[in-house]
Amino acid sequence: MSQSFKMIAKTLFGLEEVLEKELRQLGATHIEKGVRMVSFEGDLGFMYKANMMLRTAIRILVPIHSFRARNEVDLYDGIYQMDWSKYLTAHDTLAVHGTVASQYFNHSQYVALKTKDAIVDQIRNNTGRRPDVDTKHPDLRVSVHINDQKVDVSIDSSGEPLFKRGYRQETNIAPINEVLAAGLILLSDWDQRSQFIDPMCGSGTIAIEAAMIAANIAPNLNRPEFGFEKWPNYDNALFEMIQESCLKKMREFEGPIIARDADGYTLEKAKENVKNANLQDFIKLEKGDFFRDHQSAQAFLMFNPPYDERIEIDTDAFYKSIGDTLKQRYTGSTAWMITGNLEALKSVGLRPSRKIKVYNGKLEARFVKYEMYRGTKKLHKLVDGDSK
Structure with missing residues (x-):
């Protein structure tokens, strides 16, 4: 995964241009601005850097598959046919988040449930054991976005949202994100x-x-953990090199x-x-x-x-x-x-x-x-x- 691949940085409405500028300054390629998101390309090290340095990104997703579905059977089959052994084992934990803008699917939680079912069923059928669900600290976070009939499946490299910098332990009644x-x-x-x-x-x-x-x-230099640190391809030496590079940029x-x-x-x-x-x-x-x-x-x-x-x-x-x-x-x-x-x-x-x-x-x-x-x-x- 040393070559470049597509990623999606999610953000808040109104901050898309700011995030686009941040990505350009960091050195991302093939940048495309959308609504509440900016897509871009970079390598594994850039994914680490983006998670650590982007100030206006909420999370960094890595798209891994797309297909079309008009009902729950199509959705289940499309997810089941993916090779999930590349991303988690029967001993790992899993969380799935769904977002829906479709006439064929009405409930994002139901989409997340069917996705989870397909993943754990495949691994159980292949290994005899199914992964557990852990919504708070899973080994793998999966994001499923359905726009009409198009299903986009991504894995979440950030883990906890990136606005959780780690410094804010005390808040007032109405803190700003x-x-x-x-x-x-x-x-x-x-x-x-x-x-x-x-x-x-x-x-x-x-x-x-x-x-x-x-x-x-x-902004996330002191963050205790990122989602990608639990991935099979995690490169700790590369991550520490990126951390050191971030420290040298202070002024x-x-x-x-x-x-x-x-x-x-x-x-x-x-x-x-x-x-x-x-x-x-x-x-x-x-x-x-x-x-x-x-x-x-x-x-x-x-x-x-x-x-x-x-x-x-x-x-x-x-x-x-x-x-x-x-x-x-x-x-x-x-x-x-x-x-x-x-x-x-x-x-x-x-x-x-x-x-x-x-x-x-x-x-x-x-x-x-x-x-x-x-x-x-x-x-x-x-x-x-x-x-x-």
């Missing part, structure tokens, strides 16, 4: 060298991801990155997560109230305020206060904010210079940019125009 946090930073116009402030840091995820980007630290960063929160208990959680990520030298944690602090000009802000989904607040008043505070206390700053409360966003009272549609979990959200000019925006443009 690590992949989404990294994607938002890469979508923004932050130069990755200057000061970065999260004034509502919660459990610290945005600040941690920003620090790893600024210092070029592989200095003066920033600083500042994570603030008004709640002391929440800030303690963030401190623990920063420590778990070994980023104490890169992130400065401060107790501070966004609505009362003054910020010097030219600050770059990014934050994830409450949506009123899991935290009960008066959203209209809260979001109005965000807008008022940005105008009054953060003149000269650039502020990026993500929210899943599209109605409350109107209460900010500021016109965003950019607005990007993303999803936070299943919740449709907007990632918006506010430029807090000194004086009027019209005057600012005139001054910029004269200076050019």
Whole structure:
């Protein structure tokens, strides 16, 4: 498997272009962008590197077979006819995940069940023993995707989703997904060298991801395990070489990155997560109230305020206060904010210079940019125009 082969990197809606750019920078070939995914080609070492270094990938799948099916018999037969001895033995454990967009199949769990049945039946018929199912820590994860009649079977090289970096042990009520946090930073116009402030840091995820980007630290460098480590073709020497290569790519960063929160208990959680990520030298944690602090000009802000989904607040008043505070206390700053409360966003009272549609979990959200000019925006443009 030293030659190149096709892989699929899954991601969140709205982050496809960011992931495509990441793959191009890593050296992938035959890159094709889709919806919530990007396909590409690389060798075994590149698969290890992609799992370790991609910030906006949720998992890396390796397609192994495709066929057509219109009913459960077709599905079972198609799976059974594959040679599963190449991927697992009777002593290994198995988990199957199914996704369906088809008029012929209605339930993804049923598709996963029939797939599992075909795999274990084949191995039992060949060896006299069947593999056990382990949904949490299996030796092999199989992904089955059905689009109309087309069945695509892949094996999951990542294991646990790649947003589980390993550093976040403590969370607040509504933490942001690590992949989404990294994607938002890469979508923004932050130069990755200057000061970065999260004034509502919660459990610290945005600040941690920003620090790893600024210092070029592989996001999954400290991850305890990948799915491919249990595969028959796993090359530990190659994997360790890739790890060493990732370590050499780290760079200095003066920033600083500042994570603030008004709640002391929440800030303690963030401190623990920063420590778990070994980023104490890169992130400065401060107790501070966004609505009362003054910020010097030219600050770059990014934050994830409450949506009123899991935290009960008066959203209209809260979001109005965000807008008022940005105008009054953060003149000269650039502020990026993500929210899943599209109605409350109107209460900010500021016109965003950019607005990007993303999803936070299943919740449709907007990632918006506010430029807090000194004086009027019209005057600012005139001054910029004269200076050019």
